[in-house]
Amino acid sequence: MPSAVPFWRDEAKRAIVFQLAAIAIVFGISYYLFSNTQANLQRQSIATGFGFLDKEASFEIGESLIEYSAADSYTRALLVGALNTVKVSFIGIVFTLILGTVIGISRLSKNWLVSKLAAAYIEVMQNIPVLLQLFFWYAIFYEAFPAPRQALNPFTGLFLCNRGMIFAVPAAHPAHSAMGWTLLAVLVGGWVLNRWGKKRQAATGKPFPALRITIAAAIVLPAVVWLLYGAPTAMDIPALRGFNFKGGVTVSPEFSALLLGLVIYTSAFVAEIVRAGIQSVGKGQIEAAMAIGLRPAKVLQLVVLPQALRVIIPPLTSQMLNLTKNSSLAIAIGYADFVAVTNTIINQTGQAIEGVALIMLVFLVFSLSTSLFMNWYNKKMALVER
Amino acid sequence: MSTPTQPTREYLAAPVHKDGAVAWLRKNLFSSWFNSVLTVLTMLALLYTIPPLIKWAFIDSVWNTSAEVCRDIDGACWSIIPRNIKFILLGFFPEGQEWRPILAMILLLGLVIYSKERHRWKKALLWYWLVGLIVMGTLMYGGVFGMPVVETGQWSGLPLTMMLSFFGMVCAYPLGVVLALGRRSKMPAIRTLCVVYIEMIRGVPLISLLFMSSIMFPLFLPDGMTIDKVLRAQVAIILFTAAYIAEVVRGGLQAMPKGQYEAADSLGLNYRQTMRLIILPQALKIVIPPTVGILLSAFKDTSLVVIIALYDVLKTTKVTLQNPNWTGYSTEAYIFLAVLYFIFCYAMSSYSRRLERELHTGH
Missing domain, CATH: 1.10.287 (Helix Hairpins)
Structure with missing residues (x-):
């Protein structure tokens, strides 16, 4: 009879035992915590469930992209917070990409001064906690800038004071929305044109300058629309009324900080990623591209960038997500992002579990959707191998 | 047959500065018209910003005076730091x-x-x-x-920051390695648990975990049982950092060639021996740079405990700034803190670079 393997030596059986034990432990702990929570909630008579969402919020929110007043429901307050998070993250990501790329390229510059300055920027900014930086900028806005009455006025239409940055905008006019629609139409048209041009180039070999045509149209057509509407030039210039400014657009110090x-x-980290990405493209690639007669701009566009982007995109995604998650630090300087709004709601209702669950859920949605998009883009850019 | 011609001697002009200050300038700052413009613009920007900064920070500043003296000067009031150093630290x-x-x-x-x-x-x-x-x-x-x-409630300032970051790093590292091994495990239940944990934690901001530890966790415990607030924040930091370490370590594990596992198998090593003797030493070594990045962010992230009202070094500075005598000198105080954090982070990252060099066994 073949020696039967005792079950504690049989890997397959051992694995089952391990897994069952792990699951049992996890469930046991969860059950223990859950039953404790149930008992605690009952004893402290804290309501459970998401019924509170329909109740009146009865607190004001400093800035909002949509109509909101204290009489609105908690749901609406949460929506305001979520939109504020999206606003600061989106604008932040755009600026971070631009600044990070510029600094990353400056780090590789042949110019000693520029390269060293970029290196210093990266080294210093990476090593200072972001929360400290937020406090620092907020303090600058709050302490260094004067009160509205003595607002700095570097040029007509721009005021800087401790209530934020107030600047003039063109006064509302139907021409603006028409110009916006025209621009959108041009962009869609340009995208179609570009696809058609690429298809034609693949079929006939003749290139088509879709990009240049689109850029020209994007500048010329809205201008034509503007002229057709009689070229409105009225500006909405902010003016001091009492203790605050009326008119113009105000960017709050909280948002700015x-x-x-x-x-x-974040741009310090992006700069490092961009630098590493560009350096990862072999020197031979660039030399080969120059040897077949490509101009420097074309070398960058056709040879360096496509290869560098492949290295850059995955870490860049995680930096974008970091920025989004770090935007939750808004609560420390009083910007009404999702976490700050939820925290107020928790303090009012005492429903901590639902509140924290909402925060986690919303950020998971942000994270997962960003990574889905970046994965799609990454796949598009990835090397197609045989 | 003519006699071979005498080779003509060419006299080359002496090379134009191959080294020395002028050549260095030419090569590094004025190599092309674009570079020259860039240099001039940068110099102008620096000339415009640096002298006033130096004037503010060093010439017009005071270093150890009472708050009243600071009211009358234009420069930096560094006095806020020596006068409050005991409370800040x-x-x-x-x-x-x-x-x-x-x-x-x-x-x-x-x-x-x-x-x-x-x-x-x-x-x-x-x-x-x-x-x-x-x-x-x-x-x-x-x-x-x-x-x-x-009591731990009175532990504050720099000792608290150091404690939170030290234990945060030391405990998160092994936990992260275990999670990474779990994620690569062949057992589906273990793998799923690890994946869910890692992705959940990485998807949410640290603040939400700190909130969980400070306002939600007390509800989890049976009646009458309390866990110290500092300890709860510490656990939240450890759990958060571990998920990030796990992803970095997983990268290292994935980079190990299959042959390493097969060689270990053929030597008759069991799972524990394979990991401890063959895989982990190599995998952990190649992920030193990203690991240090994570540990550095863990160190910087300890400042977030401000938000749940623990008195780390950032919070004590903020409290100092609320003292009516010293309000308005935030810039000076925050710059001091920034230097403090920078020194710690810089020391850690330069040590990691040295370690990486020492452990490098390739060619």
Whole structure:
């Protein structure tokens, strides 16, 4: 009879035992915590469930992209918070990409001064906690800038004071929305044109300058629309009324400090990623591209960037997600992002579990959707191998 | 047949500065018209910003005066730091007992510096650390040798920051390695648990975990049982950092060629031996740079405990700034803190670069 393997020596059986034990432990702990929570909630008579969402919020929110007042429901307050998070993250990501790329390229510059300055920026900004940077910028806005009455006025239409940055905008006019629609139409048209041009180039070999045509149209057509509407030039110029400014657009110090802190901190990391990505493209690639007669701009466009982007995109994605997650530090300087709004709601209702669950859920959605998009883009850019 | 022609001697002009200051300038700052423009613009920008900054920070500034003197000057009021240094660094530690946290911090720094050299990485070092940690804990908590008890609620300032970051890093690392191994495991249940944990934690901001520890966790415990607030925040930081470490380590594990596993199998090593002797030493080595990145962010992220009202060094600075005598000097105070954080982070990253060089066994 073949010696039967005792079950504690049989890998397959051992694996089952291990897994059952792990599951049992996890469930046991969860059950223990859950039953404790149930008992605690009952004893402290804290309501459970998401019924509170329909109740009146009865607190004001400093800035909002949509109509909101204290009489609105908690759901609406949460929506305001979520939109504020999206606003600061989106604008932050755009600025971070631009600043990070510029600094990353400056780091590789042949110019000693520029390269060393970029290196210093990267080294210093990476090593200072982002929360400290936020406090720093907020303090600058709050302490260094004067009160509205003595607002700095570097040029007509722009005021800087401790209530934020107030600048003039063109006064509302139907021409603006028409111009916006025209621009959108041009962009869609340009995208179609570009696809058609690429298809034609693949079939006949003749290139088509779709990009140049689109850029020209994007500048000329809205201008034509503007002229057709009689070229409105009226501006909505902010003016001091009592203790505050009326008119124009105000960017609050909270938003500015948050944006500045996030952009400066994250762009230092993006710069390092961009530098590493560009350096990962072999020197031979560039030399080969120059040898077949490509101009420097074309070398960058056709040879360096496509290969560098492949290295850059995955870490860049995680930096974008970091920026989004770090935007939750808004609560420390009083910008009404999702976490700050939820925290107020938790304090009002005492429903901590639902509140924290909402925060986690919303950020998971942000994270997962960003990574889905970046994965799609990454796949598009990836090397097609045989 | 003509005689071979005498080779003509060419006289080349002496090379134009191959080295020296002028050549350096030409090569590094003025190599093309674009570079020249860039240099001039940068110089102008620097000339415009640096002198006023120097004037503010060094010439017009005061270094150790009372708050009243600061009201009358244009420059930086660095006095806020020496005049409040005890509170900024040590927070609410009781009067007369300040030597205890200072001694504990010196001990910790001493142990860290002692452990830097690789030839000291032996069993004895573990014992030193164990004894050191017990001594540090005793110094901080007291209760023996006539030292009055200091509750953890009073631990604040730099000792708190150092404690949160030190234990955050030391405990998160092994937990992260275990999670990474779990994620690569062949057992589906274990793998799923690890994947769910890692992705959940990485998808949410640290603040939400800190909120969970500060406002939600008390609800999880049975009636009458409380866990210290500092400890709860510490656990949240560890759990958060571990998920990030796990992803980095997984990268290292994935980079190991299959042959390494097969070779270990053919030697008859079991799973534990394979991992401990073959895979992990190599995998952990190649992920040193990203690991240090994670540990550095863990260190910087300890400042987030401000939001749940723990008095780390950032919070004590903020409290100092709320003192009516010293409001308005945030710039100076925050710059001081920035320098403090920078020194710690810079020391860690340069050490990691050295370690990477020393452990490099490739060609």
